[in-house]
Amino acid sequence: MAIEGKIRVPKMKLGSEGLQVSAMGLGCAGMSAFYGPPKCEPEMIDLIHYAINSGVTFLDTADALKEGMREKVELATKCGLIYENGQFTIVGDPAYIRAACEASLKRLDVDCIDLYYLHRIDIRVPIEVAVGELKKVVEEGKIKYIGLSEASASTIRRAHAVHPITAVQLEWSLWARDVEDEIIPTCRELGIGIVAYSPLGKGFLSSGAKVVENITGDDFRKILPRFQxxxxEHNNILFERVNDMATRKGCTSSQLALAWLYHQGNDVCPIPGTTKIENLNQNIGAFVVKLTAEDMAELDSIGSLVKGDRDASLIDTWLHEETPPLSSWKVIIPCAT
Incomplete structure (x- = not known):
């Protein structure tokens, strides 16, 4: 049973640098790639407009904002990860960062991006060099705030010393808990906002094993260890326990999973993706789900039992991404001919 009714999504401070966003964002990646074939563009535009009018104004990887919508939203996008011919390449040199930002501004048809992330960390480039270039782009007025995605605690500290980092995007959900030991405490120590992607376990916390039945085409979930x-089978038993608890609370499993994140602190902004208005409304309903300390403990115990890695090594996570020291960086100037 879903909690229904019109709920206006509140605003929150993301980080300590002045950025305000909706307390729930909208992940837009599934509209165009990775979760099966691209979705119908007019329907996705309608969904984005509906989300904005419902108070979900923090958009992650949107593609165009016209018709008077730009001033209503907080726009986040990324650079640092190139996808070509079925392969990911992580790139973080200054020339690429600048070119990627210019391309994003043009694609999005905007003058300035609110929050610009390094999507992944290039281990060939000292993080000080990459963030140093982003700092220049901030000074030029092309982006307002800098973010990192899937960065380790030490990388976050080094980056923050060059320019304040406003947000770190990371996978955090009932079933993705590896960030809790070092990364979350580091963000909180430095006053950095936490943006939780895949807060519904890439759909598993919404439907359990049934989600696999709907995986088609080039949906990357096909190769994820937790879905195989x-x-x-093991994780579906855990999902049923979550679903049973949701039934007792009078909400859906999705709403329960999102409520678990909201109860982690007021510095956390989940960005669940969806391509359906009914699912968006359901996600918004999570704001009114109240959890006791006992509820949180029960959910923690369930989530700790999940089996399988959260990725398939297609994209390196923070576990694999330490960069070389700044002293090792050499700028190669082409010889005159």
Whole structure:
């Protein structure tokens, strides 16, 4: 049973640099890639407009904002990860960062991006060099705030010393807990906002094993360890426990999973993706789900039992991304001919 009714999404401060966003964002990646074939463009435009009018104004990786919508939203996008011919390449040199930002501004048809992330960390480039270039782009007025995605605690500290980092985007949900030991405490120590992507476990916390039935085409979830074989069977039993608890609370499993994140602190902004208005409304309903300390403990115990890695090594996570020291960086100037 879903909690229904019109709920206006509140605003929150993301980080300590002045950025205000809606307390729930909208992940837009599934509209165009990675979760099966691209969706119908007019329907996705309608969904984005509906989200904005419902108070969901923090848009992650949107593609165009015209017709008077730009001033109503907080726009986040990324650079640092190139996808070509089925392969990901992580790039973080200054020339690429500048070119990617210019291309994003043109694609999005905007003059300035609110929050610009390094999507992944290029281990060939000292983080000080990459963030140093982003600092220049901020000074030029092309972006307002800098973010990192899937960065380790030490990388976050080094980056923050060059220019204040407003937000760190990371995978955090009931079933993705590896960030809790070092990364979350580091963000809180430095006053950095936390943006939780895949807060519904890439759909598993919404439907359990049934989500696999709807995986088609080039949907990347096909190869994720948690969605396969014995892991899938084991994790579905855990999902049923979450779903049973949701029934007792009078909400859906999705709403319960999002409420668990909201109860982690007022510095956390989940960005669940969806392509359906009914799911968006359901996600918004999570704001009114109240959890006791006992509820949180029960959910923590369930989430700690998940089996399988959260990724398939297609894209390096923070576990693999330490960069070389700044002293190792050499700028190569082409010889005159």
């Amino acid at each position: 074989g014995e892991n899938l």
